[in-house]
Amino acid sequence: MTQIKLLATTRGIRPVVLLAILGIAALLTSRAAFAQADQGSINGVVQDASGAVIRNASVTLTSTDTGLVLKTTTDTNGIYTFSPVKIGNYSISAHAPGFAITRQENIHLDAQERLNVPLTLKLGSVSQSVTVSTAPPLLQTESASVGQTMSTQTINNMPLNGRNPVYVAQLAPGVVQGVGGRGVGTGDFTANGQRPTENNFILDGIDNNTAVPDFLNGSSFVVNPPPDALSEFTVQTGDYSAELGHSAGAVLNASIKSGTNELHGSLWEYNRNTIFDAKNWNATTIPPYHENQFGSTLGLPILRNKLFFFGYDEANRIVFGNVYTESVPTQLMRSGNFTELLNSSLTTEGAPVTLYAPGSAGTQPLQCNGQQNVICTGNIDAVAQKLLNLYPLPNANNGKLYNNEVLSVNDVSNSWQWGTRVDWNINSKDQAFVRFSYVNAPSYDPPPLGSVLDGGTYDADGNMVNLAENIALSETHLFSPTLINEFRFGYNYGNFTLHQSVYSDLGLASSLGMGGVPSGGVLGGGLPLVSISSLTGFGQPGYYPNHKAEDVYEILDNITKILGNHSFKAGVLLQSNRFPFFSPPNARGTYTYNGFFTSNPGKSDTGYGAADFLENEMASATIPQYQQLDFSHWNRSGYAEDSWRVFKQLTLNLGVRYDYFQPLKEVGGKFADFYMQAQGPAKAQATLSYTDAQQNTALSPKFLSLLQANNVTLQYSGNSSLVNGQMTSVSPRFGFAYSPSAKMVVRGGYGIFFGGVENTGGPETMQNYPFQFTSNFTRGSTCTPGNCATDAITLENGFSTYLASGLLNLFSTPSFAGSQPDIKNPYTESYNLTVQRSITVNTVATLAYVGDVTRHLVINVNTNSPEALIDPRLSSQTVQPFTAFGSVGTNEYAGVSSYNSMQASLQKRYSQGLSFLATYTWAHALDDASQPLGGIGYRAINMIGIGNDYTDSQADTRQRVTFNSYYELPFGAGKRFLSHGGVLNVILGGWADDLQFSAQSGFPFSVGTDLGSAAPNGGS
DSSP states (O other): OOOOOOOOOBSOOOOOOOBOOOOOOTTOBOSOOOTTTTEEEEEEEEEETTSOBOTTOEEEEEETTTOOEEEEEOOTTSEEEEEEEESEEEEEEEEOTTBOEEEEEEEEEOTTOEEEOOEEEOBSOTTOEEEEOSOOOSOOOSOOOEEEEEEHHHHHHSOOGGGOGGGGGGGSTTEEEOOSSGGGGGTOEEETTOOGGGOEEEETTEEOBOOSGGGTTSSSBSOOOOGGGEEEEEEEEESOOTTOOSOSSOEEEEEEOOOOSSOEEEEEEEEEEGGGOOOOTTOSSOOOEEEEEEEEEEEEEEETTTEEEEEEEEEEEEEEEEEEEEOOOOHHHHTTBOGGGGOTTTSTTSSOOBOBOTTSTTSSBOEETTEETBOOGGGSOHHHHHHHTTSOOOOSGGGOSSSOEEEEEEEEEEEEEEEEEEEEEEETTEEEEEEEEEEEOOEEEOOTTHHHHBOOOTTSSEEEEEEEEEEEEEEEEEEETTEEEEEEEEEEEEEEEEEOTTTTOTTHHHHTTOOSOOOSGGGOSOOOEEEETTSOOBBOOTTOSEEEEEEEEEEEEEEEEEETTEEEEEEEEEEEEEEEEEOOSSTTOEEEEOSGGGSOTTOSSBOOHHHHHHTTOOOEEEEEEEOOEEEEEEEEEEEEEEEEEEETTEEEEEEEEEEEEOOOEETTOOOEEEEEEEOSTTOOEEEEEEEGGGTTSOOOHHHHHHHHHTTEEEEEESOTTSSBOOSOEEEEEEEEEEEEETTEEEEEEEEEEEOOOOOSSSOGGGOOTTTEEEEEEEOOSOEETTEEOOOSOOTTTTTHHHHHHOSTTOOSSOOEEEEOSBOOOOEEEEEEEEEEEEEETTEEEEEEEEEEEEEEEEEEEETTSOOSOOOTTSOGGGGSSSTTOOOEEEEEEEEEEEEEEEEEEEEEEEETTEEEEEEEEEEEEEEOSSSOSSOSOEEEEEEEEEOSSOOOGGGOOOOEEEOOOOOOOOOOTTOEEEOOSSEEEEEETTEEEEEEEEOTTOOOOOOEEETTSSSOOOOO
16 A cells, blocks of 8 residues: 655744834844744633633643643733743643633644634533634734744655755745755755845754854754654744844744653664666766665653653765766876877867977977977986876776776765753743754765875865764743743854865875975875866865864843733843864965976967976966964844734734844954955055954065055054944834634734844955965966976975975965954845635635845955956056955945745645645845845745555655746847756746646656747747
8 A cells, every 4th residue: 555645734833023122231142042942832812602701710731742731810801821832732721610611622832833722611610621622723813924834744754855854944935945055955945035044043942053164064054853853843934033033034943852751753764776766868877876864763751741751863874976087197198108199189179289398488399219299208207207107097088188087986975863852840830851962974085086196176075074963951930820931051063074085194295205295283194286287187175174163152041921911022142153163275285287388388289287297397386374263253132022912803023132243253363354445446545454462473574565565554453353243233023913803814024134144154354364375386477498487396395495484475466355344234124914814724825925125245345356447468457456466355245135025825734634735936036245045036836745545556656846946047038948857947027937847757848938939939
C-alpha cells in the first residue's frame, strides 16, 4: 500500500505587534529582544448562552503533554489571559456558580501565537460538564502579523534535500529562494523583498545566527536540528511584535520538542545512491553519489508531570563524485620540448605558437641545436622541472594541449549532530528548561592536482571544519496569574575552518627546493598560488588557510503583566558578539608566469607560460601581510508592548522597541578607517584614523609621505570602533485585528524594523596598512634586447630578502577601506492589510496586501574610481581622486528598496486524513543596492498537497507546483523568452510570472512565448 501524505501547514504565525510605552532606557538594545519568542498566549471571553460576559469565572489551562496546570479568573469584561505559555497541546475549562463546566479540547498553541479561545457556559451545576472536542477555528483574530507556521507533520512529510527544514520557509507567502551568497545552498531566501542576510534565526528563543564574516560554514544559521526533532517551525515575514528585532527580514523561529508524559521516539534512515540517479542529457556517465542519513529521537518522562527528557541524534555520510577537467603539461613539455605548440590543431589559438629566447624581446627564436621551441637542458630550472613533473599526465582531448586531463575524485562529507533538552515543572509557579545542541560536520575535497600541487578552488578544496554548539537556559516564574517573569541565557559557538591538505607539512616548499615561502604558525605549510598561462595553475587556493570562529552570549529578561483587557510585555536583552578570524587573500604569496618572456611583445601567437616557468622567468608576484584579528561588539535592546482587547471584536497591538548596535571594534585596535571628505580628480581629501592604542605602531616613511602628498590627514582616536553607532533606532509598531463576524477577520499593521549588523564579509575597516596589506612585484616596464627584467624573484629564493627585512615599505599603490563615520542602521517600514475568511472550522482563506520600503541599506563603493573622461590610451589613475592609491572600498548607507505584493493562501488543517497549504504571491520588488532583493518583479505560487492512505501507487507523486522568481530582467517587445526543463517563464513589462512543475514521475516539457508580437511564437 502506498501512503501519500499531505505536506501540512498549520495556522499562520500570530505574533503580537504591539504598541507600547517604552521609556525603557535608551541604552539597552540588540540584535533581538527575543522575549518569549518560542512561546505564545491564550486568551478569550467567557460568556453565557445569551452572549453576556461572566466575570470572576474560574479558568484552568492544562497541558495535555506534560500535565502542567495553570489557573486564573476572568476580569470585569469576562476576559481571561494565559501568557506566556509554552507551545504545545492544551485543554481549557471554565466554570462559575450556577453554570456547568465547559471544557475546550484539542487546542494547539504555536510560537508567537496569540490564540483566541472563547468559552460559552451553560446553566447547570458544577457536577455537569460540556466538552467541545472540535479545535478552535484557524482564524488569526488577535494580531496583525504576516507569516506561516509549519508543523512537525509538515516538516517530516516534506521531501527535503538533505532533510533541511529551512527549505520549508520557501513555502510561505512572500518568500522566494535567495540569489547569490554562500547560504543559498542551505536554504537562504528572500522574504517580502528583504535581503537574505536580514533574516533572523531563533532556536528555542535563543540567537542561532551565523555571526562570523562571510558565512564560512555555508549557512546563515549555526545549528540546524533534523526535522524529527522540531516541534514546529514558524516563519514570520512582517509586522511582527516589538519583542523581535535583530533584522528587518523574516524571523525563523524553531523549537526543539520536549519530553512528555508519554514515551515517544523515532528511528530513520534515508539512502541515496548512484543507482537511483538519472543521467543528465548531455552526460555520458552518472557521477557516483552515496548518501546515508540516519538518526533517532527519544522523549520520555523522568518524573511524571514534573521532569521530562528529549534527545536526538543524526549522522549523514556522503561520498560524492567530482570530475575535474584540467590543462596539464605534456611529457615533452616537462623536458623543455614545446614543439607541439607548432601544430595549430593542438593549440587553443588554432595557430602555431612560436617561442622566443628570454630576454631577447622577440629578436631571437627559442632554439636548441637548431630545433625551434626547445629549451636546452642547461637552461631548465631544476626546481621548476621538479614541480612540472608533479602534474598528472594528459589522459583526454585527443592530444590537444588544453583540457587534456580528466580526473574523478570522491568528495567526502561526514556530519554528526545531537542534542538534549530537559524540561522541569518545578511547581505551579516555576518552570524551567535547558537545551544543548552540537554539530560536527567535517568534509574533505581531494584537490585536482594532488595534495602537493593542489590546484583546488576556494571552499571546495582540502579539509573543511564546521563545528558548532548552541545552549539555551530558561526559567519562568509566576508571581501571580497576572504577573510573570522569564529569564533566559543563551550561548552560540562556531568554529569554521578551511585548510589546505598539506597544512601540517611546514617543510613542503623547502623540500621541493622553493625558498622564501611564508609558512608556520597559523599559516601552516603549502605552496604559493602559481598561475601559469595556458595551464591549470597550482598551489593552494586564495584565502587558505581560513580560520573563523564566533562566541555569542546573550542574557534576556521579559516580564508580562495582565491588567484588565490589557496584556503588557516588556523586556531587555544584552548580547556580546566576538569573532576572531584569519583570512589572508594569498597566505604564501602568488607567482605569475604569463608567457611574456618567451614571446615577441605585441605579437600574437607567441610565448607560453610553461616555457617561462621552466626558464624561471617570473612576470609578477605578490605577498600579503595579514594579521589574525579579533573583532567584537555589543548589542543592547529593550521593548514594551500592549495587546489591548478594546472590545470583543477588536484587538490592538501596540509596541515600541529600542536597539543599539555597537559598531565593530578590533580587540587589540589593529584596524584603521579611511574616509574621504572631498572629491575631485587628483584633489581629494581624506582622513585615515587609527585607535589610540596604535600610536606607537611604526608606519613607514614612504607610507607617510604618500598620505601627505595625497591630502590625507592621519589621526588617532579614542573611539575604539573608529565610527559612531546610531543612537536613535526607535521602532514603533502598530496593528489591529477586527472581527466583523465569527467567520471573518480584517487585520492591518505598520511598523519600523531596524537591521542589525549585516553579514556581508570581513569588516571593511580592517583592511588597511599596516595590519592588512599586499606588496606587489612586477616585471620591468620596458623590454628590449638584453634589458628585459623579471620581477627579480626566483623559485629558489622567493620572498627571502623581503621577509628578512620586513614588508612595511614594499607597497607601491596602497588600497584602503573604510566606512562613513556615522553609521545609519538600515530600517524598513513594513505594512499590511489582510482579510481572512473561515470556510470551515478547519479551512481558511487569506488575501493580503503586503508592502515595505527600506532605506540606508549598506552598499560598498570604490570612492577612488575615475571621476572624468580620459583618452583610453592614457592611464585613468590620473583622474582618480587619489592618484597614488588603488581602490578605496567604502561602506555607505545609501541603498533604497521597495516591495509591494498581493499574497493569498488557502489552508486546510489536518483532519480526516487530509491537509494542504496553497499560497500565491504577486509582487514587485525594486532596489538600487548592490545586492539584489528580489528582482524586477515576480509572482510566486507555493502549493503542497498529499493525500493519506491511498492505495493507488501512481498517486504517490509528491507533486509540488511552484511559482518562483528567477530575477530576470524584462524582455522588450518582440523578444522571445524560451524556457526549458519543465519551467514556464512569462515576463510582462517588469512583472515576471514563473511556473515550475516538479513531480516524482517527471514529465519534462518546455514552452516558449513571444509576448511582444501580435501572435505568440516559439515553443518546443
